[in-house]
Amino acid sequence: MPRRPTLEFWFEFASTYSYLAAMRIEALAEEAGVGLRWRPFLLGPIFAGQGWTTSPFNLFPAKGRAMWRDLAREAARLGLPPIRRPADFPQNSLAAARVASYGADQPWIGPFTRAVFEAEFARGQSIAEPAAISALLNGLGLDGPAILKAATSEPNKSRLRVVGEEAKSRGIFGAPTFLTEDGELFWGNDRLEQALAWATGDRPPGLA
Amino acid sequence: MPRRPTLEFWFEFASTYSYLAAMRIEALAEEAGVGLRWRPFLLGPIFAGQGWTTSPFNLFPAKGRAMWRDLAREAARLGLPPIRRPADFPQNSLAAARVASYGADQPWIGPFTRAVFEAEFARGQSIAEPAAISALLNGLGLDGPAILKAATSEPNKSRLRVVGEEAKSRGIFGAPTFLTEDGELFWGNDRLEQALAWATGDRPPGLA
Numbered sequence: 001m002p003r004r005p006t007l008e009f010w011f012e013f014a015s016t017y018s019y020l021a022a023m024r025i026e027a028l029a030e031e032a033g034v035g036l037r038w039r040p041f042l043l044g045p046i047f048a049g050q051g052w053t054t055s056p057f058n059l060f061p062a063k064g065r066a067m068w069r070d071l072a073r074e075a076a077r078l079g080l081p082p083i084r085r086p087a088d089f090p091q092n093s094l095a096a097a098r099v100a101s102y103g104a105d106q107p108w109i110g111p112f113t114r115a116v117f118e119a120e121f122a123r124g125q126s127i128a129e130p131a132a133i134s135a136l137l138n139g140l141g142l143d144g145p146a147i148l149k150a151a152t153s154e155p156n157k158s159r160l161r162v163v164g165e166e167a168k169s170r171g172i173f174g175a176p177t178f179l180t181e182d183g184e185l186f187w188g189n190d191r192l193e194q195a196l197a198w199a200t201g202d203r204p205p206g207l208a
Numbered sequence: 209m210p211r212r213p214t215l216e217f218w219f220e221f222a223s224t225y226s227y228l229a230a231m232r233i234e235a236l237a238e239e240a241g242v243g244l245r246w247r248p249f250l251l252g253p254i255f256a257g258q259g260w261t262t263s264p265f266n267l268f269p270a271k272g273r274a275m276w277r278d279l280a281r282e283a284a285r286l287g288l289p290p291i292r293r294p295a296d297f298p299q300n301s302l303a304a305a306r307v308a309s310y311g312a313d314q315p316w317i318g319p320f321t322r323a324v325f326e327a328e329f330a331r332g333q334s335i336a337e338p339a340a341i342s343a344l345l346n347g348l349g350l351d352g353p354a355i356l357k358a359a360t361s362e363p364n365k366s367r368l369r370v371v372g373e374e375a376k377s378r379g380i381f382g383a384p385t386f387l388t389e390d391g392e393l394f395w396g397n398d399r400l401e402q403a404l405a406w407a408t409g410d411r412p413p414g415l416a
Contacts, residue, residue: 050267050268059258060258060381062376062379062380062381063381063382065379066379066381066393066395069392069393070394070395070399072415073402073412073415076412076413076414076415077402077412082414168270171270171273171274172270173268173270173271173274174271184277185274185277186278187274187278190398191278194281194285204281204284204285205284206284206290207280207281207284
């Protein structure tokens with residue numbers, strides 16, 4: 001049986017286009033015969049390195065307005081519920097990222113990731129408070145308080161910092177980003193299908 | 209006979225993704241039954257308003273590296289020649305933009321626009337010098353020197369400045385941008401097909 005290829009899915013819980021990718025990626029990867037590695041990370045330190053103190057969608061208002069409208073169109077096109085914008089944007093995603101980092105290889109990583117994003121962008125809820133994350137875990141039949149406690153342990157907190165350094169060193173500058181085993185980087189929800197195709201060996205003609 | 213809808217195509221000659229859109233848009237618009245309004249403009253003043261002195265692809269090196277690789281993949285996917293990167297990026301596009309602004313409603317605007325972009329990104333040539341633009345016009349069987357002279361007349365120069373103000377006032381922050389008659393804004397070559405569909409009245413469910 002041939003070895004199943006793997007695609008890394010780098011995502012940030014505060015990121016609108018990470019939401020669109022997260023809602024689709026598990027089904028599309030399954031269909032393509034590609035395994036997934038879930039790579040939650042924080043964009044904040046990367047943006048800070050570019051001199052940004054918040055999302056570019058806030059720093060550049062015209063870009064932000066266009067993004068929210070595009071997101072509404074894309075959600076409709078992809079069959080997702082209408083976007084509900086959380087009161088604060090970007091949301092503080094630290095608690096969610098710590099839990100996802102802790103559970104990245106667990107069977108609940110997909111359902112948990114989707115549950116957080118749905119709360120944030122389909123119901124417009126805050127995901128900033130650890131209690132909100134704990135409640136979402138409970139809603140999946142998991143032990144929210146226990147997972148939250150493990151996720152905020154020192155080793156897991158430092159793991160998330162190390163992952164942030166890895167993101168930088170591998171050329172990641174935004175989210176979502178897809179990385180193939182041979183190091184091909186695809187940025188943005190619009191490239192999900194191409195990233196999966198690349199992972200299976202299906203490449204545009206003339207490209208190595 | 210029903211009225212033919214029109215789509216505005218805002219593009220910048222220095223912009224890599226404007227290149228991808230420019231090479232495809234005339235054929236796709238024809239197929240969709242959509243008329244085109246060619247809107248050449250300069251991104252420089254808009255970027256300057258965001259505090260940028262050059263392309264974001266230069267300001268943010270990781271983003272730039274990913275863009276050039278994505279561009280190579282997209283060119284291959286769209287059946288365009290391999291990308292050849294001009295020595296300077298972004299190219300000074302003033303001369304080309306003035307000519308395109310002067311000829312925006314002329315039958316040669318499509319062939320001229322493609323000729324400039326092909327020189328720049330398929331042959332890696334400079335498009336900065338007026339002589340290069342004149343030679344491209346000559347190559348299309350036009351009177352390069354005469355058109356260049358008209359394009360650098362004061363009324364045409366000031367027209368291009370006014371267009372820049374219009375771009376800002378209509379929410380344009382990058383290129384390419386597609387604007388429908390009802391004011392829907394689509395940013396990026398990836399949205400060309402959707403912009404054309406929207407122009408013909410084909411919209412995602414649930415969106416006005």
